[in-house]
Amino acid sequence: MPSRTPLVRHAGTGTGPAPEPHTAAELATLLELLAGRRRPRMEAVTIGHGRDAASRGAADAFGAAWHARGGHVLAVVDWPETAASWLRPARRFCAGEPDAWVVAGAAPGWAQMSRRLRHSTAWDPDRTYGLASLGLAALVTLAGPGTLDGLRGAAADGGTWRIGGGLIVHRPNPG
Structure with missing residues (x-):
């Protein structure tokens, strides 16, 4: 039986703010990345993606844009913000050997999911791309040291961000 990954503990009474809807600039930057x-x-x-409306919308929009560019979506996997275990969605997320993973969601749910992925699968954050909702310093703290190193993504203004060495570095949109 696999050992359990400890749950993320975070301050506050809820799961944090819900993600904002994605922007056209964010989606374009993600496709460029x-x-x-x-x-x-x-x-x-x-x-x-998380199960909130903005994350579902961003995942759907990315999937449609990816198909329009001739890409293939192997699977779309969602997860809750709170759960006893993220093992089932983690296994579905890693099935099929994708070229890359694309993620939309709130920091607490993705922190739990990414911890489970690192603990129980061959998931590689260096092959993972996120939307603006995940470009937060709080995500790095919640997920723990080294969990997300290599993860990169698009900011709402069309800039980019990347996680490494326990830090998140943002680069503004040059245009």
């Missing part, structure tokens, strides 16, 4: 990878062309992705 995936297209710009220096490895064989990205074709197959798995999309993961």
